[in-house]
Amino acid sequence: MIKAFAPATVSNVAVGFDIMGFPMEAPGDEVLIKEGKEPGVVISKITKGKGLSYDPSKNTAGVAVLKMLEHLGMSNRSIDIEIRKKMPFGTGIGSSAASAVAAVVALNHFLQTKLTKRELLPFAMAGESVASGAWHGDNVIPCMMGGIILIRDNATLDFTKLYVPNGLRYLVILPPAQILTSESRSILSDTVTLKQMITQTGNAATLVAALYNGDFEKISRCLRDVVIEPQRAHLIPKFQEMKARAMELGALGFSISGSGPSMFALCSNTFDCDNIEAAAKELYGKDHHGRDAAQVYQSSINQEGAIVC
């Protein structure tokens, strides 16, 4: 039996809609692959995945495995999949991507196929697209490869792993809400104005340069999304209040993680992250069990991506 771990991801990174993302250190999904009892693929167990399909052709991990076996000419192979969800789905931290990525990494090891991470990407992408209803690698690629990923072209998965300056940290807030990526995409306008295009490309391109230069002030000026955030912010409880608080407390930038409702901040130090974490817990209060209603994660950017464990 082989077990793989694949991390949650923050995609878009404010100014790179569908073309930028980075993995978190935690949480992440685990997928276990073992020999099945009969030819074909079976999902035998899903932990904490209420509502997820056990039908491999409708499950992100299942589809990823089916596509990979088809590619290898091993569609009759007996494969048993167990999925351990360690993060809520519909929260904008790449839950479907994590399951798909963990599944192909585990299968690769189990079959001893020795495909590279780069070669595994299309199968994970096929799995993830079942959930998101679109083909964008801004969760799958960082989840697999680690680091801040910039995608030039989603169709061919042409991407670059960017330099991450020392000291850069993220903080991710999961508010008590759920939004499906497919729904959050369906509300977006198909068009942008020339003015928005100029601002967004200026910010995205300069963000890359500022990362390489370790210029935190410039990184901060770049993290301003004039296209997607204004269209989605209203879906997220207390988004504007949380953003204002985070910026006051020193965040370099604050925006929506993926399709929401999770939010992320980038910070230059732990002190600011800790203050923003405390502010988030205060703003979202307690749930009816007396626990913090918002979950908060912070760390430095995960440089490794998916692993066999």
Ligand code: HSE
């Ligand atoms: N770039 C995608 C979106 C990510 O924002 O719709 C979804 O996780």
